[in-house]
Amino acid sequence: xxxxxxxxxxxxxxxxxxxxxxxxxxxxxxxxxxxxxxxxxxxxxxxxxxxxxxxxxxxxxxxxxxxxxxxxxxxxxxxxxxxxxxxxxxxxxxxxxxxxxxxxxxxxxxxxxxxxxxxxxxxxxxxxxxxxxxxxxxxxxxxxxxxxxxxxxxxxxxxxxxxxxxxxxxxxxxxxxxxxxxxxxxxxxxxxxxxxxxxxxxxxxxxxxxxxxxxxxxxxxxxxxxxxxxxxxxxxxxxxxxxxxxxxxxxxxxxxxxxxxxxxxxxxxxxxxxxxxxxxxxx
Amino acid sequence: xxxxxxxxxxxxxxxxxxxxxxxxxxxxxxxxxxxxxxxxxxxxxxxxxxxxxxxxxxxxxxxxxxxxxxxxxxxxxxxxxxxxxxxxxxxxxxxxxxxxxxxxxxxxxxxxxxxxxxxxxxxxxxxxxxxxxxxxxxxxxxxxxxxxxxxxxxxxxxxxxxxxxxxxxxxxxxxxxxxxxxxxxxxxxxxxxxxxxxxxxxxxxxxxxxxxxxxxxxxxxxxxxxxxxxxxxxxxxxxxxxxxxxxxxxxxxxxxxxxxxxxxxxxxxxxxxxxxxxxxxxxxxxxxxxxxxxxxxxxxxxxxxxxxxxxxxxxxxxxxxxxxxxxxxxxxxxxxxxxxxxxxxx
Numbered sequence: 320x321x322x323x324x325x326x327x328x329x330x331x332x333x334x335x336x337x338x339x340x341x342x343x344x345x346x347x348x349x350x351x352x353x354x355x356x357x358x359x360x361x362x363x364x365x366x367x368x369x370x371x372x373x374x375x376x377x378x379x380x381x382x383x384x385x386x387x388x389x390x391x392x393x394x395x396x397x398x399x400x401x402x403x404x405x406x407x408x409x410x411x412x413x414x415x416x417x418x419x420x421x422x423x424x425x426x427x428x429x430x431x432x433x434x435x436x437x438x439x440x441x442x443x444x445x446x447x448x449x450x451x452x453x454x455x456x457x458x459x460x461x462x463x464x465x466x467x468x469x470x471x472x473x474x475x476x477x478x479x480x481x482x483x484x485x486x487x488x489x490x491x492x493x494x495x496x497x498x499x500x501x502x503x504x505x506x507x508x509x510x511x512x513x514x515x516x517x518x519x520x521x522x523x524x525x526x527x528x529x530x531x532x533x534x535x536x537x538x539x540x541x542x543x544x545x546x547x548x549x550x551x552x553x554x555x556x557x558x559x560x561x562x563x564x565x566x567x568x569x570x571x572x573x574x575x576x577x578x579x580x581x582x583x584x585x586x587x588x589x590x591x592x593x594x595x596x597x598x599x600x601x602x
Numbered sequence: 603x604x605x606x607x608x609x610x611x612x613x614x615x616x617x618x619x620x621x622x623x624x625x626x627x628x629x630x631x632x633x634x635x636x637x638x639x640x641x642x643x644x645x646x647x648x649x650x651x652x653x654x655x656x657x658x659x660x661x662x663x664x665x666x667x668x669x670x671x672x673x674x675x676x677x678x679x680x681x682x683x684x685x686x687x688x689x690x691x692x693x694x695x696x697x698x699x700x701x702x703x704x705x706x707x708x709x710x711x712x713x714x715x716x717x718x719x720x721x722x723x724x725x726x727x728x729x730x731x732x733x734x735x736x737x738x739x740x741x742x743x744x745x746x747x748x749x750x751x752x753x754x755x756x757x758x759x760x761x762x763x764x765x766x767x768x769x770x771x772x773x774x775x776x777x778x779x780x781x782x783x784x785x786x787x788x789x790x791x792x793x794x795x796x797x798x799x800x801x802x803x804x805x806x807x808x809x810x811x812x813x814x815x816x817x818x819x820x821x822x823x824x825x826x827x828x829x830x831x832x833x834x835x836x837x838x839x840x841x842x843x844x845x846x847x848x849x850x851x852x853x854x855x856x857x858x859x860x861x862x863x864x865x866x867x868x869x870x871x872x873x874x875x876x877x878x879x880x881x882x883x884x885x886x887x888x889x890x891x892x893x894x895x896x897x898x899x900x901x902x903x904x905x906x907x908x909x910x911x912x913x914x915x916x917x918x919x920x921x922x923x924x925x926x927x928x929x930x931x932x933x934x935x936x937x938x939x940x941x942x943x944x945x946x947x948x
Contacts, residue, residue, distance in 0.1 A: 320747070336750070347759075348762065350774045351762075351766075418633055431946065439935050443644070449909065450647075450661070450917045450924070455647070475643060481636065537887075596824070
């Protein structure tokens with residue numbers, strides 16, 4: 320293990336390390352802690368220029384959060400984000416289970432070429448797609464709809480998911496598939512009954528990652544939607560920003576609400592999330 | 603069609619043949635749905651962008667007219683958009699792509715466009731400074747690579763910024779850097795040391811660095827988690843052997859640990875380059891390209907602003923910027939694919 324385990328050092332160093340940990344964490348998260356503090360402060364503190372003290376209004380508790388839900392389009396933005404994120408998650412994962420299986424199990428001409436096409440597509444800058452995709456979405460009558468965003472996200476995320484799934488399937492023992500073939504099992508049943516059950520960890524990892532990526536997407540949200548009826552929370556919060564300009568207490572509460580779903584997802588599914596992000600980091 | 607001779611003897615059982623054809627067809631069937639999606643939304647649009655970049659186009663389609671009362675269709679076509687005011691022309695219900703072919707003109711205009719060069723320069727600054735995330739991530743991962751009580755929670759909380767949306771990160775840092783002496787926490791802290799106040803985001807020469815600092819926060823967290831995973835897999839026997847030889851500290855890190863961390867470093871480089879070149883959200887949220895005209899712009903931001911700005915939709919010009927960005931990115935993508943290809947062959 321590197322660096323040398325702290326248990327092997329002197330007691331003073333050990334205690335020092337234990338004390339340094341929370342201090343460093345505090346420094347690391349200080350901008351975020353400031354926002355959390357803002358989000359429970361009273362509005363008049365800001366108008367009076369009392370940014371960091373606790374004025375006569377005291378601390379508001381959840382009142383600011385309640386305001387955000389009651390007096391803005393926030394609930395609708397949140398719901399839009401859910402409606403966009405969940406189908407995208409299922410769509411992209413389903414498609415990439417199939418592509419991963421096709422590219423990971425079969426040897427055929429063009430296999431690597433198709434695989435590289437998905438990988439490269441996943442890395443291109445969004446701007447090279449922007450004008451045509453916006454135009455296509457418009458032509459389909461899907462501009463400013465949640466469906467327009469869902470379809471695009473499924474297509475684009477399939478690139479990353481294919482990279483992930485294919486590498487995962489390649490690491491599975493091939494003998495299982497060979498054995499099934501000798502038994503005369505059809506290719507489709509091999510996919511469904513042999514490979515798919517083994518892919519569960521990969522599916523879980525991808526679901527969490529895609530959920531976070533799509534929930535946090537901002538660019539496509541502003542390119543393909545414009546009204547509160549269809550905008551997800553990342554784009555909505557900028558409209559929200561205009562509505563509550565300089566009302567830092569409400570903006571802070573709104574930002575925290577917008578951040579909660581992916582954060583909750585991360586803490587619940589941490590193992591899968593990290594396994595997904597660090598794919599290949601130890602190979 | 604009289605001949606019925608085949609290469610296969612009649613007595614061979616049909617089963618193996620069916621299996622072989624199934625194995626030949628199955629991958630294509632599995633690939634088809636995703637390929638259709640991907641081709642429609644990713645591959646074809648890339649080609650379209652190259653094509654659109656040769657046009658002057660405001661993103662609109664104009665209605666088409668046909669001639670009536672002695673007017674010919676061609677006359678109405680020649681009138682273009684003015685045909686709507688001409689009684690001899692009536693709407694067909696169709697629309698036509700309303701763009702003018704200008705060849706390389708968009709690219710020539712980029713060459714003399716100061717905002718394009720500012721954006722490109724800022725892209726270079728982003729790219730260079732974003733690499734700080736890699737050593738910073740390594741440092742934090744070394745700091746956290748211990749087995750003490752609550753370490754799992756510490757690690758997750760250090761990783762936390764990466765899970766936040768860039769929009770939220772942008773807002774958080776905008777407030778952190780608020781200009782007044784007692785507004786932003788940064789200035790409050792500077793005040794304790796008798797320094798400041800500074801207006802980072804409102805100043806032409808510092809705004810870009812302020813945004814990059816915000817971007818480095820989640821990016822460092824990402825690199826940290828890559829290195830923590832990498833450190834887990836470092837061979838303990840090699841470490842022990844090196845310790846017996848008297849290696850420790852920076853020497854151990856450089857000669858023994860870092861080489862083993864190469865896979866993690868490689869991924870960190872890839873995601874950092876991509877992250878730097880894709881930067882858009884933070885700029886939009888924190889300065890919207892300002893202060894002034896496009897001082898904090900990068901190509902990704904400038905393209906969006908040109909193509910969808912309130913001053914008119916210049917889709918062709920925007921696409922030309924996108925093509926340049928794409929070509930820059932392709933250098934890295936090609937390098938990445940080349941390494942993957944080499945790894946595949948082994």
